[in-house]
Amino acid sequence: MYNLLRAYINKVTFSTISDEEFSFFEEAFSIKKVKKRQFLLHEGSICRYMAFIAKGAMRQYTIDEKGIEHIVRFGIEEWWMSDRESFLSLTPSRYNIEALEDCDLLVSTNEKLTSLRNQSQLFAKLGQILDEKSYIASQKRIEMTISYSAEEKLLFLMENSPQFIHRFPQNMLASYLGLTPETFSRVRKQLLIK
Amino acid sequence: MYNLLRAYINKVTFSTISDEEFSFFEEAFSIKKVKKRQFLLHEGSICRYMAFIAKGAMRQYTIDEKGIEHIVRFGIEEWWMSDRESFLSLTPSRYNIEALEDCDLLVSTNEKLTSLRNQSQLFAKLGQILDEKSYIASQKRIEMTISYSAEEKLLFLMENSPQFIHRFPQNMLASYLGLTPETFSRVRKQLLIK
DNA sequence: AAACCGGATTGATTTAGATCAAGCCGATTT
């Protein structure tokens, strides 16, 4: 499982990490398995984990006053899951993180990551690259949500996250796009005809 | 003008930067003044600058097929403006960055920032802190756009960015929230009555 | 095989917000 993390680090940083440097990662991360429907984080509690998904899929969502769930993020293999705000500032989270499939995770804590950052140059670089990527992705998603029609949102999803389409149920994809399941279904049908 | 940047660095990183280390910043950044209505970046061109706003205000926006502008970001004093994707990958940008007031900027280039990152430990830390903050802010904004009503969006703006309310015209605030100016005006009226 | 369940679809109706259109107001220009 650790070799998945190792391969990932090499891929993202365009480097080959040494055994010595990787040993710091092995110390910082431990294995955690979560079954489908189990939670990594519950609303109201402090997020203690930064999790690398070695296998499986997860979702991060809030529940509004009307009881409706809003999915703010999906995670699949090689993605990171955490509520960074809660994780860093130790404040109660407004989010839930739930396994949508049985997951193999490599998890670490705030303290361990801080020391890892000092031990490994490559970890700092990794963090920087990931932050840039996620910033750019967030920017695009914001643009989508403020300016696209339902049909355009669906096309955006197909374009930018085709892996999600057949992996997650439509009602969740709808939630992720800010649509109702009914609208999602109708728009999808329209697009298939065209 | 450089002392504004200096004070900012100290504030954000909780440190006191030495003259020596700050000299690297002085080398990396140059002063650029842009008048109201002038552009730092035009759609279709490559974003060459990372700009620190010492004074003034800017907006970053796209124009859709129907010719409607969508503001994805505002920037004011002590904020950074750039299209990071274009800036880092040297691809043509889909955004425009325009001065909404006369601006005093400190600008740098991709190459200079890369070398600054090697010269200054504090710059790396600064980058990390800013990335974390902007990630958290983006996450919140995404949540808002997919799940809030017009009224809730306005309340969100008042709560999270009160500085914007009286500084920018309503039609731009509306665009930033993904609403029409008419809806913005009506909802605002409703809220004032309450 | 019957009952059950989590989605997905489909139709009818409602509604929030967009669109269209006109008028207003205050600041700047001529």
Add this chain to the structure above:
DNA sequence: AAATCGGCTTGATCTAAATCAATCCGGTTT
């Protein structure tokens, strides 16, 4: 002072998407 302009408001109408409600369908459970 008249004219122009950018932005704001207000009213009437329209429409995309939400809501409500029923049915369907494939997979599990009993």
